Amino acid sequence: MQIDTIPFPAALLAALEKIVGAPNVITERSEKLVYDCDGLTLHKTLPGAVVFAHSTAEVSAIVKACVAANYPYIARGAGTGLSGGAMALNHAVVIELARMNKILEINEKDRYACVEPGVINVNLTKACSSHNLHYAPDPSSQGACTVGGNVAENSGGPHTLKYGVTTNHIIGLEVVLPNGEVIILGGPCGGTPGYDLVGLFTGSEGTFGICTKVWTKLTPNPEAVKTLLAVFPTVDAASRGVSGIIAAGIIPAALELIDNIIIKAVESWLHLGFPLDAGAVLLIELDGLSDGLDALADRVCAVVMEKGAISVRAAKDNYERLLLWKARKQAFGAVGRICPSFYVQDGVIPRTKLPETLAKLEALGKKYGLTIANVFHAGDGNLHPLILFDERDPKQVADALLCNSEVMMAVVAAGGMLSGEHGIGIEKLEFMQHVFTQDDLDGMQKVRQVFDPKYLCNPGKAVPSRRCWEVKGHEPPKPAAPVLAYGTRQGHV
């Protein structure tokens, strides 16, 4: 029996409708289609139901109802995740948090904010910009992704090189635990006694509960910013430029590599004046006190020129700077214009291994006859190879998946880890055994069992379960089979 053919339990539906009101529960197939995947579109499953929550009390009640029905559930923000973390595996109930989008407090004196999980990342920065503060983690999807989703995935972004990722900026959480109990962890006052459950929860991919309030640090805006564009003949030279900057002891605010394929895709769309003949460019941002910033920029120029840059230019003004960043942040969108589908990975490698690993990726692309484009957080060693393919061609899909596996193994061979910011979700589960022992994974599962003994809170994500582990020759998850039938909404027209 296909799981998709199981109708949604009537008693649970009634309970959910009682909590949030019938208009806030979706069970119609056509309406649920929007929720069949996140940013990882290769894997799709329809949720059993989608429930819009408006308060902590509602989230708690929804979770309790699901637990009483022994039915899996999953929290969802904007659905921009790239590892399938927000996909409703096993027909789960999706608890949609986008409507919990209030900024509850901005405290400029103590430099923190308290927000609901559905607040869009960039809106937090906008709300505190009049105090000359910002929320530092800036994923490329920051115009759409939510703070709650950022907490679940421990999101990164270009400026995390200097300022740290989400976990370095989260100081407190209100959490609905997987039994429905509400608990507050940490808060604006440091030194909370006991284990650092805020740090443990951040990046747990929604498997330890659902955060309903988030206390974040706010970071003072830098006094001065200098943005450089260094042009290189090859990706190899650019990656040596990255190693050179880090080896010189310089930690830029951001250090991004964009290769020729991406440059061409972005240029054909946005016409920003990027050199079309460059093998790769480095986008280098320096910030801090205005005093000494020019001297630092000169040092960076000297390093990259020594490593083979053809030219370096500085953004003349803030407008030009924003154009450069637009190119970087719209890169994925631009690739969508030149190719029907792409598969992006985000393995992290030691920064000294960049040149050899990028060469390996290029060779893999040739082996499978697929184009691999690169646009990534080079300063962190956080790769983002985009494997381009046509979803309509089954052979290309198969090749893309195989190529992807080899990319992952190249990352592991370089001493790297599977994900720098996108998360494990469903797509990287089977690779976990290559970077962790069974004992390591068992330890993680032990902690998960403390939070979620019934295994209903976003099951099947983040860390392979023991059962999954023991299946020999476990295959990567396949794109979901066509869905045959759906639960119908009962008692509501």
Next chain:
Amino acid sequence: MQIVLHAMKKMTSPWTKSLGQLLGAANVITDAATIEANHAQGVKPACLCAPANASEIAAVLRFAADNKIPVLPRGGGTAQGIGGPPQAGALVLSTKRLNRLIHHEPGDMVATVEAGMTLGEFQTALALNGQWLPLDGDPHATLGGLIATDRSGPRALGYGTLRDLVLGMTVVNGDGVARKCGGKVVKNVTGYDLAKLYIGSLGTLGVVTEVTFKLRPLAIDRRAWSIQGIDISGGVACLAKIAALNLPLEQLDAYIVPKEAKANIGAMAAGTPAELDRIARELSTIAQTYSKAPVPSDVGKSWNDGMQLLNTVPSFASGFQIRAWFPRSRSADAVKILSDYAVGIWLNSDNALATFARSPETAATLAAILAKSGFNYRFENAQGLHISEPFGPARPEWPLMKQIRSALDPHGILNPGRFVV
């Protein structure tokens, strides 16, 4: 997890012999001098063992679980005053033999090191390649000990706390299984971030055996400034004013002696000469408001002048301490509470370490005041003062923490009774 642990009366109990067979007799020490030297808060252990590696530590922990012996992981022994007193007759598990630098790749600004290496040894080794762990602390403290007690030191202002510096670690949990978390790369979301759990866990979940740290280049140029001769409220205000400037400081402290109504400010920064000149200008402008003494513009390590102010206080070294945390806008409130009783206060931007003359009455009074203050705090070196809650009153999330502890230390052998759960 409520297990009755045997208090060992004889120092040459049969189990020390069995332990000797496990580790080699030379690595299981029961002589009186060693026992004396390894007391914690005046409580003596039965024996000290020094395993050589993670698998020997795993064997010791399994042995301790089988025999219901409490285990006290110990590094440099520099912070035994944190937490409650240990049980008598316990087994001290020394990490002193795990003292190797495993890997330092300067190009990656990352190093992996055994947890028994001291901070001093680690910094010396890193300096050979022009880098450092951006943390200032007791050079005799081990890295594992710093992690267990979350002593991130005053440079946290510039570089973050240990949770921002640790990339991954290997820990032998209380069930005698060695487990890895995190990695050796500077950004990573692969698997649960269990390293966060271990930092500040006071050794109650496992024994840290190996750590990978994010490093920084050694400063090309570093300067320190001190502003002296301010009264207490002026000192707190001056600190807040400097902090509000968002200067790239590594460290910013006020050193307060309440009895003399005196405060000194210390500030330190690393950077280019242009940056440092700018900081010096900003500081001297602010200093004019609060102090008649001119600010030395480049005085090397003169923030020590501030520390020296505290070191001149007679009972500063022998007293008990309270470390309190507060939102920075409430630092004046915090200093007011502490300065009524303290002999010296070391104030950072969002926390303070205050020393008090040893008196059970003072300790009890402060415990009552602080419990109502909304601040977080812990008592340190408060042995003999009958502090029932060294980490403050019980909190709603502690039962959950207790379950986590039971999952990773199922026999409850690690530092029982010393932490919040």
